[in-house]
Amino acid sequence: MPVRRRTNGNSESVDNYLKAILSLGGPGEHRVTSTALAERLGVAPASITNMLQKLAGAMEPLVEYERHRGVKLSSAGKRRALEVVRHHRLIETFLYKVLDYPIEEVHDEAERLEHFISERFEERIAAKLGHPTIDPHGHFIPTMEGEMPAQASIVLTEVVDGGTFLIDSVDDRDAETLKALEAQGIKAGARLKVKRRTAAEGCLVSVGRSAKALDLSREMAGDIRIVPVGS
Amino acid sequence: MPVRRRTNGNSESVDNYLKAILSLGGPGEHRVTSTALAERLGVAPASITNMLQKLAGAMEPLVEYERHRGVKLSSAGKRRALEVVRHHRLIETFLYKVLDYPIEEVHDEAERLEHFISERFEERIAAKLGHPTIDPHGHFIPTMEGEMPAQASIVLTEVVDGGTFLIDSVDDRDAETLKALEAQGIKAGARLKVKRRTAAEGCLVSVGRSAKALDLSREMAGDIRIVPVGS
DNA sequence: TCGACGATTTAGGTATACCTAATAAGTAGG
DNA sequence: CCTACTTATTAGGTATACCTAAATCGTCGA
Structure with missing residues (x-):
């Protein structure tokens, strides 16, 4: 029962930064400002700068960052962000369809669990749901390969x-x-x-x-x- | 999407200390030594002492601790420990029965998720499983009220x-x-x-x-x- | 092009949960 | 009953992810 220390570059906190950058960057994936991130994540702008520097300076950088010019995701960062979004949306779908959650409670639970489920869990719930492509909110679920499905209607x-x-x-x-x-x-x-x-x-x-x-x-x-x- | 800071007294780490004390204390709930805990949790003895002092000194102490005399759970600590064990065993049962996990993979996943599921999740999977009292390993699942069922056969x-x-x-x-x-x-x-x-x-x-x-x-x-x- | 002002970054500090090394406290043998 | 040895605790240090306050950067208007 050893205490599990999550390794840098894969923590809950990092996940949330990546998701925020993905969503604020929009489909054009344009650069996102520190202020926007600070607001979205509810932390002080100084903390954002700190984290971005760390993410950009890692061995496998998760973001591309230039002082005073905002950030965008690196390809590794985008892959991870989409994986977290996939987890989130699969979990929401699962809670709603399999566990009969009231729709309003689905988001908060998914927000917590998305960081901790294994590949196996992801695979099993996807299978149970018949590999769905949209979640109960009408959002597309990124594929296992880390790609957002074409925006079909x-x-x-x-x-x-x-x-x-x-x-x-x-x-x-x-x-x-x-x-x-x-x-x-x-x-x-x-x-x-x-x-x-x-x-x-x-x-x-x-x-x-x-x-x-x-x-x-x-x-x-x-x-x-x-x-x-x-x- | 604000970053969620888990408040002291309810963290993953604390949960693991409480579970370890519960299990090492045995049915007699006798005092557990720092060394035993250090070994079980895979951390240095000094870290154990530190954590125990914090848990004992909290506003609602989770353990009863005396220098050089080991620890036992307080009633609040025991309640929390049993809740975590309940989570663990329910999740294991759920993974095995509903998600068709191979039995060997059930433990590690449960070990991670047990700290993060909500009361609602607990309640929903318990309902889905028909409120089971034993897990796939033959261990009893503590009740919702935080009691270990009588050791029936x-x-x-x-x-x-x-x-x-x-x-x-x-x-x-x-x-x-x-x-x-x-x-x-x-x-x-x-x-x-x-x-x-x-x-x-x-x-x-x-x-x-x-x-x-x-x-x-x-x-x-x-x-x-x-x-x-x-x- | 020079400020001014807002956005951003740096500097220095907090809490958590670890660590190692040094010290102290119990315990058992002679 | 005192030393030797094992166990536990204190002291001091690390990394993460935050914080506030104090610089600094960049842009936009006069």
């Missing part, structure tokens, strides 16, 4: 919990419904926020900058394809 | 993996078999080591101080009740 019914999306397409099985939906702002290109699922398996959404909630039936939701936006 | 078939037991009783459905078993040392009071399960659902055991393995069929194993010994 997903059906609105696959999203369980709140999040912001862009509407990709609305199937036109019924021109009347289509027109009605469009009248409420539901059309390709519009911004859509998922509030929550309803008992009848439909979901409550809001569109554009409007705060008004629309209650979509299961069939209507099934006709709408969306793309995740932001983290 | 279990059927040999419930044990999946190696471990040492005392034979509690051998059912005498068939006097011939009973006699044959007894001839091999399998009788109430004898010490029995479970080597491993066999493909035919029986198991390989050794009895007493003998190293020779006996291959028991499923029916024979089903007639033997055992009690766990040691940790």
Whole structure:
């Protein structure tokens, strides 16, 4: 029962820095400022500088860092960050689908466990879930090879919990419904926020900058394809 | 995504000290020496002294410690230790039964995760498993209330993996078999080591101080009740 | 192009959980 | 009952990941 000292470059803390840089860097992976990281991680800017210098100076650097010019992930850093994100999203999916967690509790648990599960655990829950590609929030799960799947669209019914999306397409099985939906702002290109699922398996959404909630039936939701936006 | 600093008195390290004291103290909960702890935990004796002083001096002390006289758990310490053991054994059972882990990999994963799961996770996996009372190694799982179940006997078939037991009783459905078993040392009071399960659902055991393995069929194993010994 | 001001970095400090080496306290033999 | 030896404790030091306060860098407007 020896005390397990996690080795540098693979700690909980480092993981969180990498995830933050990944998510703040956006799809373009542009440089991220110390201040943005400080805010996101809830630590003092000075601590950020310190950690970045260490990460950049490691034998296998996890970030590319230049004084006063922000950071971006190195390829090793990106690999690790995506692995942690994969863990997070697989765990969320697992907690929700296998352990019947209430959706609101899924995030915090995953946030803690993502740092400590083994490759085997990852592999086993992925298998149990049939190697899913999106989590209950509608986010894509990075592959085992450490790649984010191409940003394909997903059906609105696959999203369980709140999040912001862009509407990709609305199937036109019924021109009347289509027109009605469009009248409420539901059309390709519009911004859509998922509030929550309803008992009848439909979901409550809001569109554009409007705060008004629309209650979509299961069939209507099934006709709408969306793309995740932001983290 | 703020960095989570675990507060003193609830850390991974503290958990491991408490578990070690619980297990080294035995059922009599006698005082445990620094040296024994140092060996078990793989840290220097000086580090043990340090930690014990801190644990004993906390606002809610987790151990009772006197210089040069060893430690024992306080009631708060015992509660926490048993909770960690409960986590460990539930996780092992879960990995084995739900995630189909190979039995040899169950321990290490549980050893890491036991410190980080929430009450909810504990509750959900316990429910999923039907609130089990013994783990795949034949050890009792402490209750949610933090009590070790009375040391009842279990059927040999419930044990999946190696471990040492005392034979509690051998059912005498068939006097011939009973006699044959007894001839091999399998009788109430004898010490029995479970080597491993066999493909035919029986198991390989050794009895007493003998190293020779006996291959028991499923029916024979089903007639033997055992009690766990040691940790 | 010169400040001023905000962003960033350096310097110096804290707590945790380890370590080694030196000291002190118990224990057992003569 | 006192020394020798083993066990435990104190003293002083390391690395990690934070902190605050005090420089310094960079850019943007006059």
